[in-house]
Amino acid sequence: MKQIWRLLDTGELPAADNMALERVILTARSCNLIPNTLHFLQFSPHCALVGYHQAVELEIEEDYCREHGIDINRRISGGGSIYMDEGQLGWEIFALKNTPGIPKRLDDMYRLMCESVVNGLSRLGIDARYRPLNDIEVGGRKISGTGGTEMGNALLYHGTLLTDFNVDTMIACLKLPLKKLEDKQIRSFKERVTCLKEVLGYVPPLPDIKKAMARGFAEVLNVELMPGALTGEEETLMTGELPKFRSAEWIRLPRVLQESNLTVADYKAPGGLIRVSLLIDHLRQRIKSAFITGDFFAYPERSILDLEAALKNSSSRPDDVRETVRRFFAGNDVQIPGVAPDDFYQALSLAIAAQSSNENNGGNNANR
């Protein structure tokens, strides 16, 4: 007999309410007050969210957000900053860690959850696939990012599904490695994400999307979903948690010293120019994100996007960068005429060594 899970849909809520609700449901699951739950959520007004350990001032264009009525808040889960508008659907799994069928190892658990989304998307006619570590993509372009956290004996794993998406607003409200790039390169960045509207040519009705996603989770996790509402205990917990998630103290939380510096470097390889744009934390020796363009030809085309994914949050120490690049090319069948793996290492090294070059990004930004 299949386990019965709750299917919860709370509709559109402000960011603080949704963030508080995550804590509430996770607490309730941990205390065994509720069954395992699949939760759909949406955001209104639109918002920019940082990951649990991130610093708002390093990740979000706060002035832009203020001017455009974009809420700012902090997730309880990990990962990078994201922009959520009304055209995105959030999905979340709350479950006990020892739920049969949920792998104990993190990597395996990520894969299972992402495969559930892949299954759901296939019901909408979309050929998506899981991209390690935590993404779901269509034709090499990201359509859903995921992340998670835990409390006691319970876990939260969640993600966003881009249904219709205003990429210009995302670029404007998040500090991405794009400043000072030319229009052509910004267009190239936009091509790294996609949404249901772009893939299908239309946005299916939201109930249909939710139905497809719910079926995907039910099949992959081998559970039965029963629609349900928040319980009285959850409502009570929510009343207690909401003030915290609306407070500046929560939103400005991190005590971890960190930096975010934008650096750009060009490297001329025999097969063409490689332009590397990095957000880098020199203090913690991390490449926060990488954006690689140029006039070389990569086969398959998606390989550069995969290399960027491999570099995200990786160590910026020279030996580690060389190893990340080496491992990527060793593990992927990539053909780039006139460009060797070492050329990418050289380009990355130049960008890592370059001075922070973008006054719009605050130059050398630290949350000291």
Place this chain on the structure above:
Amino acid sequence: MQGEKNKEWNIPRGLLFDSSDCWLKITEETVVGLTDYGQSNIGDIIYLDFVPAGTVVRRGDRCGSIESGKWVGSLLAPISGIIVETNSEAKADPHKVNTDPFGDGWLYRMEPADRKEITHLMNLDAYKAWIQERISGKAKDAEIL
């Protein structure tokens, strides 16, 4: 993880362990860290944070957070006591926990409140068995972190 079953985990002698893959070196004070297996399961650690020194914790209380691969996990106190020092170098550079979990990558020092709690911890052989149990999938209540 590929090849995990055949991997030899570094598990030094003279330490005690808890089920969340913390190691403890117990003298007058106690040093706590994450084991080689623990850091490997978590993966490349991106952020590390601790409660402030001076915080009193009970066994199982959250005394920090650890992030890898977009996952935020809890550091749980393996015994009750007072956190007397946290490793600021590891907090600034969490990579140390991956590369030197029993050395520079230690997490925090604490003053135990109740020495009897040490009986809840595992010795080397029991911890090795606990790792194997999880790798083989026999552990029913294994924690994700």
